[in-house]
Amino acid sequence: MTSPGRAIEIVKSPAFTDPYISGQIDRLNADGSSIWRVAEVPGKGLGLIATQNIELGDHIMSTTASVMIDYNVFYDTTAQQLIDMEVAAVRYLPDKHRRTFLNLSTHDHAGDYEAQVSKVILTNSFDIPSSGFITYEEDSEENNFYTVFPEISRMNHDCRPNADYYFDPETFAQHIHAVRPITAGEEITISYIDTVQTQQGRLARLNHSWHFPCSCSSCTQNKYLTAASDARIRQIQVVRKQLQDWGPHSQATTAMAELLISLYRQERLWTMLYEAYTYAAIEYNGDGEPWLATKYARLAIHHGLASGGPSNPDVVEMMALVTDPWAHWSWMLRTQKRMNWAAHVEE
Template sequence: MRLRRIIICFSSLGAYLPVNALVHEQVAFDDSDVCWWSLSPPDPICPILRQQNLTEIVNKLTGRYDWGGGAGDECEGDYCLYANRGFAGGRGIALITTHENYLKVKAAGDLLQEYDVSVNEDMDFLPFHVVRVDGKANGLIADSTLKRGDPIMAHTPVLLVHHAFRDDLPQSKQHTLLEAAIHALPAATRELLMAQLAHVPEQQRLTALLTTTNALQVHLDIGGDQDHDGRHYASFPEAARLNHDCRPNAVFYIDPTALMHITTAVTTIKPGQEITLSHLEDPFTPHKERQQQCAGVSEQEVADSETRLQEIRWIEAKLQDPGSAEASTGLITYLLGLYENERLFCCLAGAYALAAVNFNMLGYDRQAVLYAEQAIEALKIEKGEGVPEMKDLEALKWDPKAHSSWRARKIPR
């Protein structure tokens, strides 16, 4: 547990600390500073602590895992504020949501607590540093070479707000709960959250917390239950520093069990190179529809990219059609080359899976196993462990000839 500051408390009668003076540790809290000691008699300048006060202080210091909220003034309509400063090893979290969704987040927090998971990081040991990027806000620059599959960061959200909160409540009541949620966070986490809004006028900052540039839309499907309305705006301040690129060198997914935003390199990132993510829902979107986010390329580059994307769509349609007579090993290989030339390293899992199945359909079991393995590794990077698609790929990998796709196509002569 890291204290934010330790200072020496001594008598105001002298400017220097005498040898026999009492030494106290003082920790800055949100609402007050408290001196405490192990020697007696206590220094008259420091307040005398009762046992219940000391217990409360120790709980604050240790980031006690304890949920609060959910009643009285902390509720507006169907939505209540819930907070836990001990969440994820003292990182803390604040929620504005329904009781049902709170229970989902609590389950994730209980799991992190059980395995003593902490996401508080020491910047000295991260593979990047934060800088001001020309023409953009802050960005992350790699300090060492990162290869495909290398982890970059993993964080739990610090603020979760139900997606219907903005529509169901008047703005004044929204601001009341949002302000309370921000102040319910540990001081360091609160500063981290608000730092990402430094460029936003103060009167607009609360609303800006819920914009797509500062918050991701996530679905709380913990435990696989998607029957309830679990859509939320989630704030991951560290990940918000990652700038957008239509062809990024990193990718992220939200682990549904632990609510972690996990970022991984998808291609080699050299020292001094910016680490980027794509904010596009569909990386195959034509350039005309994504040009506002992906500017700065020549007309020839745009034309070449459009041609590749059209070819990718056409080939994938043929390979997904079991009755197509145009599927061939050459077409599969050409498709994978298009992905590489288009720098679609962020979404190779689908291409590798399609290649694996089609090689197997054509009777090439070794190639099928090779690409099934690559598809599994790509899925782990793009979506995490245990996704439904992985089960079928594992079966193909271990016994391609027993898979339903084996020799399902006639080999072109």
């Protein structure tokens, strides 16, 4: 659901015009998998369970969207008009796709069919950036689409998940990969929220948007472990800010980057670990250590491909660094800033 102009641009995208890409899309929405099954999860309803060991980076699932709603629609229509369009959109889905959609959770009672459709969308949607398939946007326009992927919505939330997802604008598909090893019999989970938050921040966000209390191990641990976890999260936020500062008075060091990696690991922030490796690669390269920079850049690429895909900015940046650390913009930059070499050269 979007404006006529945006709709025309979308239908001209490769997903709808390139036979090779559209052929790939037809193979994405598989009924099942040899590595997972849908099963009842105590206290959560249905979820995905690994049927065999899954390694870091392994592909778990790819699926295309059932419903995509341009955020501008929420501002340009009345509540009833929005519901009418949602119902119409679901009505036009293929029978099997529609049944899968209507079988998704609403988290509470839906009084009638209209309410059910609306609540399924509200409860199971992902924010998808329009960059990649919308080339021109007015400054006043929203640039996200509210999108339902029914198969992926079967995956339950965990604040410390073992899988992550990214959207491919070329195929209009959402891809799921393991971000750490997953053992057979373990539930496969994703996070619905930004995981770099304190416990109270996470619980408030989940309650506001999805109306359920989180039962993950990170949110239900005792008060002492919670306090230690919250302290690590606050330190991550401070250290990350320092590492983003490239001014001559920045306190960032390679030791600080190593600390960030350790904090992410202690917090089991597997979906974001590539970010910490990226900071470490840039810090080491900025200090003139090309081989340590390459080590961490390779780790950033390995983890980043699973979490954000090949177009993730950190992955792209690290691919450039490993190609030639000495030609990368970060080479000796930290040392130059601190020693004020540029000023000495000008003198």
